[in-house]
Amino acid sequence: MASVLEAVDQRTNLVGENRLELLMFHLGGMQMFAINVFKVQEVVQLPKLNLMPHRHPSVAGVTHFRGKTIPVIDLSESIGMKPIDRSQPCNLIVTEYNNTIQGFMVGKVDRIINMYWSEILPPPDGAGRQHYLTAITRVNERIVEIIDVEKILAEISPYDGTISDDVIDKDLLSLAKGLEVLIVDDSKVARSQVESTLNFLGITVHQATDGKRGLQMLKDWAADGDNVPEKLLMMITDAEMPEMDGYTLTREIRDDPRLKDIYIVLHTSLSGSFNKAMVQKVGCDDFLSKFQPDKLATVIQDRMRQVIYKE
CATH class of the missing domain: 3.40.50.2300 (Response regulator)
Incomplete structure (x- = not known):
């Protein structure tokens, strides 16, 4: 998987040029999903998970990553689809959002693709998963759905908007x-x-x-x-x-x-x-x-x- 992410260190060259890199993956079916590479720290094979009491239904467990214990979220289940089939090869996408580290369990990771933000479009009205999509794009004539991770994280750990x-x-x-x-x-x-x-x-x-x-x-x-x-x-x-x-x-x-x-x-x-x-x-x-x-x-x-x- 390291070869898939070789381009990550070069991503800063894209900023200010209205360009981005997407990490594309599957959640068990043929549909392709993606998140921005900026937020990806590492992609590894799914490690052993430890269960947590009273966990959110979308949290599959926790694992140890580079000296830290991080939650692992079943990305498929969190957007209302079937849970990831762990009897098949699975991957863990380790990300950083809002100064927190978490892992997203996905199926097969495909590749990284370089695109212009002008090619990234809002999801159409009536899209079945629009509730959890922040955008869509096309790659080789196939629709790629870009997931609103901020919404998923807000549902799992509700935001406290109180001002001191x-x-x-x-x-x-x-x-x-x-x-x-x-x-x-x-x-x-x-x-x-x-x-x-x-x-x-x-x-x-x-x-x-x-x-x-x-x-x-x-x-x-x-x-x-x-x-x-x-x-x-x-x-x-x-x-x-x-x-x-x-x-x-x-x-x-x-x-x-x-x-x-x-x-x-x-x-x-x-x-x-x-x-x-x-x-x-x-x-x-x-x-x-x-x-x-x-x-x-x-x-x-x-x-x-x-x-x-x-x-």
């Missing part, structure tokens, strides 16, 4: 009325979680489901005569999105004189150290790992102080 009392600046929040933020993210779970924090802070929320739609929204506002950098407190964008990723979205904004001064926060479940470097490369103003309400609230309030108090 000591994080909130109540004097500052009294001045939040009228402030607006644009969220750009293809994951409904991620958008709702950010929206919850923003609503708590009293901020008006606009949403777009991918970079292309987010950019068009910004351009429409500018065409209508709005001073968009003044209209928006900030834009919070995911990195991975169909049609246009967050890095390309940022570059397009910086190249538009009407939009270039928008304050942009990259908000992603990808590797923190990697994205901090990418913030500088593509011109974002800040970086934040997903699903950390206290840190999100802190970033928002810091920006509010800059705008309101001119700090």
Whole structure:
């Protein structure tokens, strides 16, 4: 399997070019599924699993990986399909999401393919597994379904959106009325979680489901005569999105004189150290790992102080 992942170390060259690499695999049938290689640490044959009491039905057990005990999730069962048949060859995809390590049990791993984000499309309305898909694409005329892993993880370990009392600046929040933020993210779970924090802070929320739609929204506002950098407190964008990723979205904004001064926060479940470097490369103003309400609230309030108090 190491040969399958030889290209992983080269993946950073794709960022900012609206390109990505997908790791494709099966879940027991002929249908092909995929996740972004950015989130993959290693692919190995399924090791022995130890059962956990009171585990979520989709968690097949735990295993030891490089000195850590990690949960192993049956990816097929977690999206409403039959559990993986462990009497057949199985693989474990070890991933990092939101600073946590977990393994996904799958069937046969196929290969890695290099694509443009413009070739990655939102799932069509009425798609049977749309509930758990973040996007689809075509490879050799075959549909490949890209799984919304953030939704799966949120269902297994529900997100706590509570903001700590000591994080909130109540004097500052009294001045939040009228402030607006644009969220750009293809994951409904991620958008709702950010929206919850923003609503708590009293901020008006606009949403777009991918970079292309987010950019068009910004351009429409500018065409209508709005001073968009003044209209928006900030834009919070995911990195991975169909049609246009967050890095390309940022570059397009910086190249538009009407939009270039928008304050942009990259908000992603990808590797923190990697994205901090990418913030500088593509011109974002800040970086934040997903699903950390206290840190999100802190970033928002810091920006509010800059705008309101001119700090």
